[in-house]
Amino acid sequence: MKHLISVDDMTTDDILEIFDLANQFQHEQLVITKQLFAANLFFESSTRTKTSFVVAERKLQIEALDFQPEQSSINKGETLLDTVKTFEAIGADVLIIRHAFDNWAETITPHISIPIINGGAGKKDHPTQSLLDAYTIYQEFGKFTGLNIVIAGDIKHSRVAHSSLEILEKLGANIYVSGPEIHMDEISHYPYIPIDEAVELADALMLLRIQHERHEASGEEVGNYHARYGLTIERERQMKKSAIIMHPGPVNRGVEIDSSLVESKRSRVFKQMKNGVYIRMAILLKLLKKWGIIDENDIEKR
Numbered sequence: 001m002k003h004l005i006s007v008d009d010m011t012t013d014d015i016l017e018i019f020d021l022a023n024q025f026q027h028e029q030l031v032i033t034k035q036l037f038a039a040n041l042f043f044e045s046s047t048r049t050k051t052s053f054v055v056a057e058r059k060l061q062i063e064a065l066d067f068q069p070e071q072s073s074i075n076k077g078e079t080l081l082d083t084v085k086t087f088e089a090i091g092a093d094v095l096i097i098r099h100a101f102d103n104w105a106e107t108i109t110p111h112i113s114i115p116i117i118n119g120g121a122g123k124k125d126h127p128t129q130s131l132l133d134a135y136t137i138y139q140e141f142g143k144f145t146g147l148n149i150v151i152a153g154d155i156k157h158s159r160v161a162h163s164s165l166e167i168l169e170k171l172g173a174n175i176y177v178s179g180p181e182i183h184m185d186e187i188s189h190y191p192y193i194p195i196d197e198a199v200e201l202a203d204a205l206m207l208l209r210i211q212h213e214r215h216e217a218s219g220e221e222v223g224n225y226h227a228r229y230g231l232t233i234e235r236e237r238q239m240k241k242s243a244i245i246m247h248p249g250p251v252n253r254g255v256e257i258d259s260s261l262v263e264s265k266r267s268r269v270f271k272q273m274k275n276g277v278y279i280r281m282a283i284l285l286k287l288l289k290k291w292g293i294i295d296e297n298d299i300e301k302r
């Protein structure tokens, strides 16, 4: 694992090591004593991912460099690659990048000599979200084999769905997709089940927001979504006693999920966000060590 661009970059052992580190960060404070800088280059909107990276960096005592694309030299015609190379030249030790292009990493990684973490690539990949989703499930059930996990919603346009489906399959869970047929991937090999079956089958049911911003053509919008495809109060009552509800956020309350269920006993929505900090601390530490930017002598227990 040199960079973290997609789930493909991680072996199962890498994933389990990240879970162990995240678990360690939940119970003890580790800091990096060497001065390091992390550049958080978010060219697309973010609340959770960006903020949890900043918190993860600060907890590790890495200095977080902020970047506002609307106030940057992007406005003067600077390219994505030149922006990234600028941060590397100025002194960043690790880069976190989110961009609307699916394949931005292919044009960036060959030219950069510090670790890069994908904070979201178009509709293609969101590996750190998939790690925190899988970690949340692992905390709950302690295993993946034999679990039925349903991801329901706009699969085709969701980078979270693509990465989470991939990681959960890699970890051995039984995966299903649900939602409007028009929002399913044409090439997806995951079995489709209607939402009324999904609620009865799922051990973990992950709802997704409709990705309106990635619907290039009209005609993909779905009317009466909540009643037809969403997690209504009535459907929640059909779920197994032990089943959990997940959502990567942001949530459109009353569309993919009834608003009251976001705070329900089954909901792990806020746990996912909290786990995002520990998972991102673990990824930062693992990559900085892998690149030899830090070693054990630069890590101190507080």
Ligand code: CP
Residues within 6 Å of the ligand: 045, 046, 047, 048, 049, 050, 120, 129, 248, 249, 250
């Ligand atoms: N889940 C997620 O990526 O949220 P943000 O867009 O707020 O970062």
